[in-house]
Structure formats: C-alpha cells, structure tokens
Amino acid sequence: MFEMFEIVLIIAILWISSFIVGHIVFGIDLGPFKTPVMILAFVGVVFHELAHAAMSLLVGSKPREFHVSYRSRFSSEPSPQGKVRIETRNLTFLQAALIGLAPAILSTWLFLFSLEVALTETVAPFTRIACALLCVSIWLALAPSKQDLWITRYYFGKNPRYSLYQISLLVGSGIIVWYSLFAFGVSLPIDILFYIMVGIGYYALKYGLIGARMGISKFLSRNPFKLRDLAKSPAKAKRKRFKPSKPEKIGQKRAQW
Structure with a gap:
C-alpha cells in the first residue's frame, strides 16, 4: 500500500x-x-x-x-x-x-x-x-x-474564511487518520479506504465542534454569574461597593455627634 x-x-x-x-x-x-x-x-x-x-x-x-x-x-x-x-x-x-x-x-x-x-x-x-x-x-x-x-x-x-475552515478540518482529519494508522500499525488493504476514513473524520470533527459550541453556549446562557458578560467586559463582573449618600443630599440634617 x-x-x-x-x-x-x-x-x-x-x-x-x-x-x-x-x-x-x-x-x-x-x-x-x-x-x-x-x-x-x-x-x-x-x-x-x-x-x-x-x-x-x-x-x-x-x-x-x-x-x-x-x-x-x-x-x-x-x-x-x-x-x-x-x-x-x-x-x-x-x-x-x-x-x-x-x-x-x-x-x-x-x-x-x-x-x-x-x-x-x-x-x-x-x-x-x-x-x-x-x-x-x-x-x-x-x-x-x-x-x-x-x-x-x-x-x-x-467565502475565504469558511474555505480555510474547511481546509483546516480536512487537514486535521488527514493528520489524525494517518497518525492513528501509523501508531497502531494498521495496514489498509486498498488505499481508497484512507480517503473514506478522512471523509468520516472530517464530518466527525465538524459536528464535534458544532456540538461543543452549542454546549458551551447553553452552559453560558444558564450560568447565574453571566460568564459571557465577564468574557466580554471583566469590569461588569466586579462587585459594586455601597457608598451612602450625604444627609444633606437627601434632605436630612446631619446628626450632632
């Protein structure tokens, strides 16, 4: 082969x-x-x-x-x-x-x-x-x-971005299949099986990434700490300190202590 x-x-x-x-x-x-x-x-x-x-x-x-x-x-x-x-x-x-x-x-x-x-x-x-x-x-x-x-x-x-994404998936699938065959010492009877395995690996990577993205999105939408907002703006995740207003500003007399 x-x-x-x-x-x-x-x-x-x-x-x-x-x-x-x-x-x-x-x-x-x-x-x-x-x-x-x-x-x-x-x-x-x-x-x-x-x-x-x-x-x-x-x-x-x-x-x-x-x-x-x-x-x-x-x-x-x-x-x-x-x-x-x-x-x-x-x-x-x-x-x-x-x-x-x-x-x-x-x-x-x-x-x-x-x-x-x-x-x-x-x-x-x-x-x-x-x-x-x-x-x-x-x-x-x-x-x-x-x-x-x-x-x-x-x-x-x-669509160059999506085209590069497809190329990345295809190359990644080819490397994974080739390394798996090499690591386990598998010899294919006909070479066309390699291309079939690369095609299967391509779709496995594609839908695996889609599933991972959906899972992460679902997790972030249910998180009470709003990690999505934290990732976008860390300042929003800071706890606000309570600062009382001065009595004069709310129409009260200052206490005589």
Missing part, C-alpha cells in the same frame, strides 16, 4: 507529466500515429469527465449535463474534449475543489490499479495489454483543465 505522502508525490508527478505531454501531443503533427493517440486520449477524456460526474454525485451536487466529443466543434480534426455541467447552487469550496480535482483522486487510483494489473505476470496477456493502454489513456487526460482550476479558485474567493 502506498503511503499518504507517496500518493501525493505520485499525483503531482502524474499531473505535471500529463500537462506537459498533453500540450506536446496536441501541438505537433503525429503523422500516422495521430489517430491511435487521439483514440487513447478520447478514452482518457471519458474517464476524466466521468470522474467529475461521479464526484459531483458523491458531494451532493447533481450533474445536469454530460458531453464528450472526439472531434472539435470548430473543425473536423480529432480533438477529444468534454464537459460536465453541475448544480452550483449553495456549493461550498470543498465541494467545488473535490469536483474540480476529481481526476486527481479517482482517475489516479484507477491508473495505479491498472498499472499494477499490467505489471502482474500472473494476469492474462490480453488483460495486461488492455490495462497498459488504459493507463496511457488516463495519463493523457489526467491534468486538470483551466475550468477545473478556475471553479476551485472561484468558490474559495466567495
């Missing part, structure tokens, strides 16, 4: 290499190899868009349109491309980031699984070849598009 930091490094390498190779492939004349390469790229685009659609369903945003084309809309030349329109109402930064970067999670996992099958000698040769071609297809279309990055940046800017 790959460790968490190794997975992050692999994703970064795949992204960068896919971005570079994609620009080279679509920017030069491949001659007789153009058709097979474009077919492989088209298959990769299909998985790329399927990753977006699947992730949008997982985070509760319904896809409204799914479209993949082999040829360009402006010419008859092969140019694989696709798009997925999703319901963006009440979308948070974390939802947008997961949808926009879904190929980095789902397609990368599928790439690693296919690569492992392709390198396994006990698997049938035809299956190994098919998995190897699938790896190439996924790799060609793995890099995020400009639209994928834009939607992530856009929803972060809509």
Whole structure:
C-alpha cells in the first residue's frame, strides 16, 4: 500500500507529466500515429469527465449535463474534449475543489490499479495489454483543465474564511487518520479506504465542534454569574461597593455627634 505522502508525490508527478505531454501531443503533427493517440486520449477524456460526474454525485451536487466529443466543434480534426455541467447552487469550496480535482483522486487510483494489473505476470496477456493502454489513456487526460482550476479558485474567493475552515478540518482529519494508522500499525488493504476514513473524520470533527459550541453556549446562557458578560467586559463582573449618600443630599440634617 502506498503511503499518504507517496500518493501525493505520485499525483503531482502524474499531473505535471500529463500537462506537459498533453500540450506536446496536441501541438505537433503525429503523422500516422495521430489517430491511435487521439483514440487513447478520447478514452482518457471519458474517464476524466466521468470522474467529475461521479464526484459531483458523491458531494451532493447533481450533474445536469454530460458531453464528450472526439472531434472539435470548430473543425473536423480529432480533438477529444468534454464537459460536465453541475448544480452550483449553495456549493461550498470543498465541494467545488473535490469536483474540480476529481481526476486527481479517482482517475489516479484507477491508473495505479491498472498499472499494477499490467505489471502482474500472473494476469492474462490480453488483460495486461488492455490495462497498459488504459493507463496511457488516463495519463493523457489526467491534468486538470483551466475550468477545473478556475471553479476551485472561484468558490474559495466567495467565502475565504469558511474555505480555510474547511481546509483546516480536512487537514486535521488527514493528520489524525494517518497518525492513528501509523501508531497502531494498521495496514489498509486498498488505499481508497484512507480517503473514506478522512471523509468520516472530517464530518466527525465538524459536528464535534458544532456540538461543543452549542454546549458551551447553553452552559453560558444558564450560568447565574453571566460568564459571557465577564468574557466580554471583566469590569461588569466586579462587585459594586455601597457608598451612602450625604444627609444633606437627601434632605436630612446631619446628626450632632
């Protein structure tokens, strides 16, 4: 099983290499190899868009349109491309980031699984070849598009404070899960279980903090000493000293002692 930091490094390498190779492939004349390469790229685009659609369903945003084309809309030349329109109402930064970067999670996992099958000698040769071609297809279309990055940046800017709060919860959940697995020596059979556990930990932290805040608020509202006012203004919590008024001020004669 790959460790968490190794997975992050692999994703970064795949992204960068896919971005570079994609620009080279679509920017030069491949001659007789153009058709097979474009077919492989088209298959990769299909998985790329399927990753977006699947992730949008997982985070509760319904896809409204799914479209993949082999040829360009402006010419008859092969140019694989696709798009997925999703319901963006009440979308948070974390939802947008997961949808926009879904190929980095789902397609990368599928790439690693296919690569492992392709390198396994006990698997049938035809299956190994098919998995190897699938790896190439996924790799060609793995890099995020400009639209994928834009939607992530856009929803972060809509509410930066809440976006940072979500990032903090996610990072905290990841650290807790990773440390727990490391401390207890637990080895997960498949890497995707780690992401599922991080998701569960995210919601546990989120609702745990909400519950703690509600409990503290309820405690402060019932406290006779009004600790809430004390926290806001310590001067209000001081005991007032009784200072009697002078007899002349209240219309009485001073006693002759």
